[in-house]
Amino acid sequence: MMENIKDPYHPGLLHTWFVTFGLWRADNQSQLIMDSHGRHACMISRRNQVVDETVASAASTYRANMKLHDPRMLDVVHEPWWGLPTVCMTTIFPNVIFQQQVNSLSTRQIVPQGPDQFDFIWTHFGFEEDTSEMSARRLQQANLFGPAGLVSADDGEVIEYSQDGLRQDEAFATLCELGGTAVENTNHMVTETLIRGMYRYWRQVMEQ
């Protein structure tokens, strides 16, 4: 699950909601930034509400006719502290995620329960000075996240799928070098540099 929030490429393939409503797409203006050890990272991106025709036709998850009957879940109001980006997903090594996705703020804590199991603790929060409208907005946008989330449930399900798949054969191996082999900050999402950064640090610590 930590890798999930260090993989900027999967949302554009998996999360129909993100792609359709421009909240996360591979062509959005974005940045991947790590600390000097490569263990903590931020995936930063800017919502793009206009969809280029070539993007729409190429993205199988894009649905032009998808409209909400109740638009409150996407009633996004910009807050000055964001700056230009609309999303910042922060991974703190080894097990905590801080999430700002438009007005929804949450932490996710990974608590290992063994080699193939973990508890995932979601805590949503707001600011003390939030108006009641802003609190209600954050709570509505929370429908996208958590165990029943219109976006996050995709992750939980696909990770369970993958785990079941990998368990079938211990000798089975796959290698994918998306974005090469380097560990470096980038201004695009087509790379797994953050995952490489984390495992490089992991090896440094574990092999000492």
Next chain:
Amino acid sequence: MNPELELRLNLSDLYASYCACLDAGRFDDWPEFFTDDCRYRVVARENHERNLPLGTMDLQSRGALLDRVYAVQSTLFHAPYYQRHIVGPVRILGREGETILAEANYLVIRTKRDQPSEVFNAGRYLDRIVQVQQGLRFAEKICIFDSELIPNSIIYPL
């Protein structure tokens, strides 16, 4: 028929039809059990009892229920499963004008492909029910589940 007795029979039918709809996977029909300005929430007992506002699912109109149905059927990536609702007798808690306040225990059993059935979600419905022309409808349905540990995800309505 005694109106009180008739109401209890109608309430029993409402819950039986609601469960039959979900257990058959007829999600298109699910919003029909609700009023236009309904509220449907799924919330952990811990949050409910501490009066914390966050719901696992919090839908604030029938339109929002339709959006959830669209997601279930068209966008949410998930391994499909059967649901089996077992609902206890409906207990009438009181009235507020024309609105009936009621609760009922529920148990949802999940069966995934090639897997034995398992207890998926156990809790209590806390409902507000109104009479409309077509029959009884939920103006509010809160599914308060006991264990805050959800087995990965909740895709379908409870």
